[in-house]
Amino acid sequence: MLQLDKITLFFGDRPLFDGVSTTINPGERIGLVGPNGAGKSTLLKIIAGEQEADSGSVNMSNSATVGYLPQDGVDPDPSLSVYGEVEQAFSEILALRDKLEKLQNKLDTLDPKSEEHHKSLDEFGKVQHQLENIGSYTLQADIERVLMGLGFSKEDFTRSTTEFSGGWLMRIALAKLLLRKPTYLLLDEPTNHLDIESLQWIESFLKNYEGACIIVSHDRAFLDSVMTRTLALRKGDLNDYSGNYTFYEKKYAEEQELLKKKMENQQKEMKQTQEFIDRFRYKATKAKQVQSRIKQLEKMEEIELDEEQSEISFSFPPPDRAGQVVLKLTDLVKKYGDNTVFDGIDYEIERGDKIAVVGPNGAGKSTLIRILAGIEPITSGKREVGYNVTPGYFAQHQADELDPKNTPLEEMRLAGSGENDTRLRTILGCFLFVGDDVFKKVGVLSGGEKSRVALAKMLLNSGNFLIFDEPTNHLDMQSKNILQQALQQYEGTLMIVSHDRDFLDPIVNKTLEIQPGYIKTWLGNVSYYLDKKREEQDAIEEKSTGQKSEKMGSADPTVGMTRKEQRRYEAEKRNALSRKVKPLKKRIEELETEIEQLEVRKMEIEEQMADPAFYDDEDRVKEISLEYEAVKSDSAEKMEKWEEIAGRIEHIEESFDKEYQAAR
Numbered sequence: 001m002l003q004l005d006k007i008t009l010f011f012g013d014r015p016l017f018d019g020v021s022t023t024i025n026p027g028e029r030i031g032l033v034g035p036n037g038a039g040k041s042t043l044l045k046i047i048a049g050e051q052e053a054d055s056g057s058v059n060m061s062n063s064a065t066v067g068y069l070p071q072d073g074v075d076p077d078p079s080l081s082v083y084g085e086v087e088q089a090f091s092e093i094l095a096l097r098d099k100l101e102k103l104q105n106k107l108d109t110l111d112p113k114s115e116e117h118h119k120s121l122d123e124f125g126k127v128q129h130q131l132e133n134i135g136s137y138t139l140q141a142d143i144e145r146v147l148m149g150l151g152f153s154k155e156d157f158t159r160s161t162t163e164f165s166g167g168w169l170m171r172i173a174l175a176k177l178l179l180r181k182p183t184y185l186l187l188d189e190p191t192n193h194l195d196i197e198s199l200q201w202i203e204s205f206l207k208n209y210e211g212a213c214i215i216v217s218h219d220r221a222f223l224d225s226v227m228t229r230t231l232a233l234r235k236g237d238l239n240d241y242s243g244n245y246t247f248y249e250k251k252y253a254e255e256q257e258l259l260k261k262k263m264e265n266q267q268k269e270m271k272q273t274q275e276f277i278d279r280f281r282y283k284a285t286k287a288k289q290v291q292s293r294i295k296q297l298e299k300m301e302e303i304e305l306d307e308e309q310s311e312i313s314f315s316f317p318p319p320d321r322a323g324q325v326v327l328k329l330t331d332l333v334k335k336y337g338d339n340t341v342f343d344g345i346d347y348e349i350e351r352g353d354k355i356a357v358v359g360p361n362g363a364g365k366s367t368l369i370r371i372l373a374g375i376e377p378i379t380s381g382k383r384e385v386g387y388n389v390t391p392g393y394f395a396q397h398q399a400d401e402l403d404p405k406n407t408p409l410e411e412m413r414l415a416g417s418g419e420n421d422t423r424l425r426t427i428l429g430c431f432l433f434v435g436d437d438v439f440k441k442v443g444v445l446s447g448g449e450k451s452r453v454a455l456a457k458m459l460l461n462s463g464n465f466l467i468f469d470e471p472t473n474h475l476d477m478q479s480k481n482i483l484q485q486a487l488q489q490y491e492g493t494l495m496i497v498s499h500d501r502d503f504l505d506p507i508v509n510k511t512l513e514i515q516p517g518y519i520k521t522w523l524g525n526v527s528y529y530l531d532k533k534r535e536e537q538d539a540i541e542e543k544s545t546g547q548k549s550e551k552m553g554s555a556d557p558t559v560g561m562t563r564k565e566q567r568r569y570e571a572e573k574r575n576a577l578s579r580k581v582k583p584l585k586k587r588i589e590e591l592e593t594e595i596e597q598l599e600v601r602k603m604e605i606e607e608q609m610a611d612p613a614f615y616d617d618e619d620r621v622k623e624i625s626l627e628y629e630a631v632k633s634d635s636a637e638k639m640e641k642w643e644e645i646a647g648r649i650e651h652i653e654e655s656f657d658k659e660y661q662a663a664r
Helices: 040-048 082-109 115-133 136-149 154-158 166-180 196-207 220-226 245-280 284-299 365-373 408-414 421-430 435-439 447-460 477-489 526-544 563-610 612-616 618-663
Strands: 002-011 014-024 029-033 055-059 066-069 184-188 212-216 229-234 237-241 325-336 339-350 354-358 380-385 391-394 465-469 493-497 510-515 518-522
Touching: 002 040, 014 040, 014 055, 014 237, 029 040, 029 220, 029 245, 040 066, 040 184, 040 212, 066 166, 082 115, 082 136, 082 154, 082 166, 115 136, 136 154, 136 166, 136 196, 166 184, 166 196, 196 220, 196 526, 212 220, 220 245, 229 245, 237 245, 245 284, 325 365, 339 365, 339 493, 339 518, 354 365, 354 526, 365 391, 365 465, 365 493, 391 447, 408 421, 408 435, 408 447, 421 435, 421 447, 447 477, 510 526, 518 526, 526 618, 563 612, 563 618, 612 618
Parallel strands: 029 212, 029 229, 066 184, 184 212, 354 493, 354 510, 391 465, 465 493
Antiparallel strands: 002 014, 002 055, 229 237, 325 339, 325 380, 510 518
16 A cells, blocks of 8 residues: 655645545555645655655655556657567566567577576576566557547557647656556546547556546546545645545535535634633623633634635626528538648538537547637638637647747737726636736746636627637636536637546537548537447447347346236336336427417518518617527427427436336
8 A cells, every 4th residue: 555644745834735644555546636736746746766855755666656647758769660669567577578589589699508508598498487477478458449449549559759739749648647546546637638538548458557646637527437536635635535525525625615614613712712802801800701811712723624726707708690601611622732621511500509529549630620629720721710700719639829028818808809907807707817917937836827818708709609628628617617508608609629538528519520531410419429429339249249129128137026026117217217217208388389479470470571661660670580490499499499408308208218227
């Protein structure tokens, strides 16, 4: 086991860690969480031996190993290929292979009857046995499995590491670390550069990992899926919670509520004590009691609640109303030299769409949204922007475009929105830049802080069609909540490239899947898309093995039950399904009523328009015509929402049997 024993570290006169102690047991999967600046990355570095504490110790057995992946700073050998770089993780195997080759060459030159040949042959056998025990003969398959799981193709294996961006270099470093299989695996924001498919793969890998994992991440869905224990850093202390992030969040809220009540009781008691002291301070008959109360008050250790970060108040101004079709691509072709990214793509975005863009890295997600934003030229085809559409675009690396010599406030002024400094500071405050933070130089800010400045700057000039490329990378939980809440309330059209399911699911109503060679729209959020993809994959695997395709949950669970038990089972199942879809069906009914009312009004207007006398009043014609277009548009939007909810109900009903059986 790994033990942290009274770790203390000061930053100036402030203790970052104040006697922190804990024990990490073999096989545990631990999420390390806490507000920005709490010291999460620093604690990982101390455990990894890359930074020293002022006092305290990190203790583990001599045979234990530690593997550490930092947020950045990966520097692979530029002379090696991807495969060659990852293979360097196995220096022991490579050294033994070299030794085996030298022994083979030596044996070829020796007399088979000589003593030296006999000794060399014996050593050759021992080296072979060592190589077998440490997995030399499965090494290639293991490397290929991990690299492909992290999104590399076989063609990438022979490419130089210099051909890859920083995000892909982080994947190479992660592959090396996972293949080494250290006793204690320390990962600092490992999901930042992964697409959804790679994220699912690493979740599965870590769930089955034999060693212990300590992971810093701001991806709630990832933490909930993988972690079974949470360590929370806050104000120099390390608190332990025996559950995932959602469990921690709930327990922490309960603790704060209990602490708040204790604080209120303590303040009430302190007030009463002080009132007694003030009232009887100068009465000789009460002098003893007064002195006792004074000592009692001095001994009281005042209870303080954790400082809560600013509540989020940012919201988008109501966007200008755009036409029904926001943007349309027709027969789009995009090439980079001989590389064809898109060949004959047709795609249409309508007003009110909230679209998540998913797919493997390299499939063209960023290229497509740059085309939609109008900053990437197309090879051929047509890009048509709808009536009164104003795009706003946040690039994946937009924070890199900030001037390091400027302050956040100066960067906001450069946005050219015309807002006064008070308003600009208010907006920066929503993104956790308070007080003198707005006067820090951009060059000294962290990656997450720079991203927040870039986001705040972009939102100053937001249009009615917002396009985001990985906006949540390097954002902490609170910053993501800021953006998520604002986007949930946003009335315009959205398109977001992100792998963060927890962030996307409450926002989006469509998912655009981009794969090499094709795109496909799914009428639901990212979790819905992943469920459907899983069903498709199951069907393909079933077909490929020659098994008969059966409807999900077709195995009859009532076999062996009496008739009475069967009736009770079916009744319970119907009730459970009804509870699950009842809110959705209620919304369907509301939409049907609203659609019916709109259709009635549409018919009334059409009857008025059929009367020649209607056109005698020009102002009346204009007013009714505008209402007619609005009624048609609202009806179309509500019908689309009806179809989306009906699809969700269908999905729930299709998958319910299997879920219900598993729950029982």
